[in-house]
Amino acid sequence: MPETNADIDADSNADTERDEALRERAVETALARLDLDTKARLLAGQDMWSLPALPEIGLASLVMSDGPIGVRGVRWTADDPSVALPSPTALAAAWDPALARRAGRLLAQEARRKGVHVLLAPTVNLHRSPLGGRHFETYSEDPHLTGAIGTGYVRGVQDGGVGTTVKHFVANDAETDRFTVDNRIAPRPLRELYLAPFQAIVENARPWGIMTAYNQVNGVTMTEHRYLVNEVLRGEWGFDGFNVSDWMAARSTTGGIAGGLDVAMPGPRTVYGEALAAAVRAGEAEEADVDAAVRNVLRLAARVGALDGAPPAVTDPPAPLDGDALAREIARRGFVLVRNEGDALPLRPGTVALSGAAARDARVLGGGSAQVFPERVVSPLDGLTAALPDGTLSFSVGADPSDELAPAGAGFTLRAVCRDAAGTVLGEGTLPNGQVQWIGDDLPAGVTHDTLASVEVTGTFTPRESGEHSFGTRGLGAFTLTVAGRTLFDGVQAMGPETDPFEAFFGSPVERGRVALTAGETVEVSLLHTLDKEFAAPLPAVMFSFVHLGPRRDPDELIAEAALAARAADTAVVVVATTERVESEGFDRADLALPGRQDDLVRAVAAANPNTVVVVNSGSPVEMPWRDEVAAILLTWFPGQEGGAALADVLTGAEEPGGRLPTTWPAALADAPVTQVTPTDGELTYEEGLFIGYRAWDRAGAVPAYPFGHGLGYTTWSYDSLVVTPQDRGRATATVRLTNTGERTGREVVQIYLAPVEDPVERPARWLAGFASVEAAPGASVEVTVELPRRAFEIWDEDAHDWTLVGGAYEVLAAHSLADARLSAPLETT
Template identity: 65%
Template sequence: MSFDVEALLAELDLDAKVNLLAGQDVWSLPALPRIGLASLVLSDGPVGVRGTHWSPDDPSVTLPSPTALAASWDPRLAVKAGRLLAQEARRKGVHVLLAPTVNLHRSPLGGRHFECYSEDPLLTGSIGAGYVTGVQDGGVAVTVKHFVANDFETERFTVDVRLGERALRELYLAPFELIVRRAKPWGIMAAYNSVNGTTMTQHAELVNGVLRGEWGFDGFVVSDWLAARDTVASANGGLDVAMPGPRTVFGERLAEAVRGGEVDEAVVDAMARRVLLLAHRTGALGGGPAPTTSPVDGDAVAREVAHRSFVLLRNETGVLPLRNPQSIALIGALAADPKILGGGSATVFPDHIASPLDGLKAAVPAGTELAYAPGADPRTTLPAATDNFRLRATARAADGTRLAEFPLRSARIDWIGELPAGLDAGTLASVEIAGTFLPDASGTHTFGVTGPGDLRLVVAGQTVFDGVNLPEGGDIFTSVMQVHEQRREVELTAGEPVDVSLTYWIPSEMAEFARGTFAWVTFALGHRGPVLDPDAGLEEAVALAAKSEVAVVVVGTTAEVESEGFDRTSLALPGRQDELVTRVAAANRNTVVVVNAGSPVEMPWRDDVAAVLLTWFPGQAGGDALADVLFGREEPGGRLPTTWPAKLEDAPVTDVTPKEGVLEYGEGVYIGYGAWARAGRQPAYWFGEGQGYTTWEYEELDVDPDEEGGARVRVRVRNTGTRKGREVVQIYLAPTERGDRPHRWLAGFASVEAGPGEVVEADIAIASRSAEVWRDGWRHIAGEYVVAASHSYAEPRLSTRVVLQKIR
């Protein structure tokens, strides 16, 4: 079937065209049957496809975090991940995946650090281009986000980011440009923030001028949810679709602006044309291109991405891989209940999770004893009540009228985006979680209340909390994702059932914010039964480690530490996890620490343990992948995509807090490893670091400059170990006359594999852009450069000097 967009446009009057540009609800655009247009459905990513309902009733394959995917340093693996997600999207009837996130790791405190790829624009763009290619191979669109300079969470809805043109071009726009030119994405998402005084959903200079004009982007631009604020400025500024619906700045308001002469109808035609092209590309208009992918095993891909992403940072005694130890102590609460993904819009719900405990139990060799102890609980809030609770949720109107009732698996409500069928945001006033609890132990039971606003908790007929729950100095809008908990203790007797009720009154500010547009009802009742004294838990873990041949300690962050919606205030591990590692390491010299975190954490004990293995947020198959790596069935294939500080105060760029609504990127082009080198500071681990289970010798480096000002680099490496392995060959470029440029920067990379004793060659292109700077336009800086073939930023193996210049 041929696609004639002009013929389709000719069939539409103004009202029909503007309706295509506004969400009909939270996750979709309206259908137009008379031209064969189905409703276009959008869904959050990036590690899975949630679909249109925020519910575990519609599970999703869950891949490792974006930081993990970037740690693979393998765009081909990103293509495979993207193809799996396209398969998931089509299974769920989704046409557009709201991913990938390609903002940079400017500060280690960035709350959404786990959802972005790297501190380096080339690595970020290369992995992002692979991801986009894979998703679109499956006939599903992406929206590369968040365009642009949305590298933090504090005041993200309203903040104005101030930065120079050079930093904007060389760093923050660079991943978007690479992806647009290399992968040709079908969508871009405009961010909430402003850049140099102009809101991104209205930024004609960057959207119409740079994105469409300079780069030739031909896809659609969608607002982040609720980011579009002005009808005329958004339309003229390059925005195509305003989400969510049904109340947006487009639709009827846009038609009025056209009729009033504020927006030219030719602008609306261009917007509608791009939406129709999107529909054609994704098959929503009939006759679109068929997917080019074959069926993919989701769990297998999740497992492969996980072990390929794990970064072995230390293995001084060669304890890894484990060689049939007689006994293993597995320690840490996260070993049994891992953090597999980051919080916020990245949340999806897998139908199963392989924890480290599950993985090791299934893989432990015959004759090896495996024992487990929690040691220390990193969580700062209690888990939602489940065991021995029989609960239901009741929704009520302001006068107490019951609107609906729902059974609950656990004592948690997350109605985000849309309310359950039959409920309306305009009439819903309160929700109650209520039922009975049968204690299985006598003693002190702890109940926790979370949720932004007014709550009342009643246990066994006694009101134990009745008040407002907000962080100190917080308000409704900044606290919806930043969990704050109220705890109360109640003495209960085993075998004696009690009634439990938690009522949440929806704040008036949130009701007005949500009415008819975007629901946000999230609260929970946490519970913990009588527990060992925390000191006793630590002692139990240390005693287990002391009598075991190997101790594997799993530590990491939690939802209260890493999530969309707020920035971090510390890089310290929560709870008493540092103490746990220190004491276990003192009791067992073969202590392996597994770090389950999406972004950098401080590791004050790192030089006192035998091995440190970083597993990121490893997705649903993380425990199985961990067993693969610990027992040597697979190699830890990852390299750091960002530099890790030893201490937060060492990091040269940390500021994520706006002042009077403005955040200055005053460091210019010096972020990440460039900022560390400029400051002369030593991090815990440099960008690109990571070990495998074999060793490599770099034997030969050959650089052939080209006429465009770039070069072709060939590096011959030999596997000098006793195992097959993988090496990531990193090419850094350093000018001999530096001027105001970083000491050196990543100019290319490639991964190679070889068996013991084998030689393999990496063939890497250095683009001419690597030798360019932005000075009112791209300027190639001809001259002599040192080209270094490196194992990491701080570990060059071979180098040579070449002259790079443009001949034509």
């Protein structure tokens, strides 16, 4: 008889169980051969990104690298470029776990290419407040959507035999005082909101790692949180992976090991290693806890193929993916068209006036540890120039989102030359821009922190514009800045008594001088930085920047030029953006306003041309006070390296914008129900309880600019029928039939919400229970069934310390967005 799918599945399960047993046997054999000192050393990083190899047991060094939109590798350098995918908010906006899985597979492919075993991603904290500075690096305000996208991502990375570390466990939902803040969260919101995405990913994707956060939760720092790590994560959920601290988060040897922290990073100076072995010998820590941690690390090594005698979890990685093509697809699938009056998009035939500095100098990714260096970046100007007929596109700067000097970029060709105290060259490397950020052992070949005395950023600059160019520095220490043979600065930037030790990386640039230059004429440039050996940074690091700003022109003149060009064109396209000083790791936002004169630019262009399309290049919500004055608004998030090409696809109509909002966009910050991110006396109380995101908007009876789930396409849909069928164990299904009533093939995201008719307990007015996407040709009908899991009907019972099904009458809503329910059906649960 021919082999059936059931036979194949049974064989596959048997193979998996056999391999898992072999891995566990190899882990126990290796563990038994280690002494206490070696075990303790294994749990402390040997450097910034890796754990030590132990050849005596066949253990290779395990290498970790930052994500989540690319794989940087162990060196923060452009010498080894990385594919840069769109931001996590963009990925979530596609509402497609299968797409997230493909993204994960590509990142696993990149990780293998760079010799990386573990990707430090994904970030599945929630959008509690729109002011969260790292908002762009997380998925959504909704725990179900976050869990679904995160599950797809983790499965994809691990399909490729590379581990993940789902982070930051838990409640790292803002950046202010993130190292010390105590987030006070009641049990129900902690379980139903903040832990929920982690639980979904652990149960559905079996991640090989978790990263614990800097912050405290209810009085206990997360790297020592025995209850949440050992009892909930490992006990209730069955997590069997390794638990690594966020970098420099581990503070206590005994607290960490007793609290379930396996690995303290970075090394070699951590609270583990020699300190851990000494604590065991002194009777302050249990060797059984050390063994448990080592077992988790060895299990990870076995899974990624780094332990001899253990079959790796993946022997045949998925077929190779085209990184450029997938980056372009994710970008356009995540673009959210929130307004399209008079079918302004797709673009009509005719001339296009493009404006906005962000159209030329694209911001494709967020700041902080998420940064990678792509081999190429397609800006909106690049993409539209390639896509539109010759002579139909004009460009005006209009307004720049920043008037601050930024790391030298376009027009610069730079390298870094490293010398010792005697002036001997130790090594050198290329730079993608004027920013040097070498942390730990991330130094050019042949260079060490002990021998390094100075770094010279040197090369050439070919200006795009004639006029007076400004040059400067960012960082601490001695600098000599030379441009076109002129020394603009020779002095020391000292560290004040209140200066943050990361001021060199996050601090403000300082202008040192101006030079009149001619467009197209190349000049020599140099910034010599002498290290301050007396300055003790938290980590061995070299961080400074050679910064630049082009000729300053009168802002009103620039806006007037853009308006004049818009008046003469058939369509005006304005690109507005945030900057790294607005959205980045390490700080929260002060407001939601677009920086600079960008609002003025949009208003002026819209007044000149009623057919104005605004492209919003930000990772999280911004205020758009002009939103009713323009014809169309397209949100592109941080769209990755192919963002400009994807933008051209969508604007010209070659592709449909596929995104739906993963988070609510307020009209103004003052309207948002939850905004607080600043602790009081070290504590940040989540006093809103269960009500964040759209749950809070519903409770307040407020109307945002654009609701959760909103997004327009280039076709229309009718929702024809909804059939809700109860299943066993408190589950149900919702089957929706819909028809493409437009004139082109399109995609629709069917969203299913639950609304209790009469609620015996405090709950939101409605919540997302499931979703699915469909595609259909014009006039075609399609049917989709969405599973409604038991958990959608449950609450965390604080008295019983368990999940409880809440029976009764529910209204099941099939919706285009939270605010656009198309069909409803009753459901009775018991």
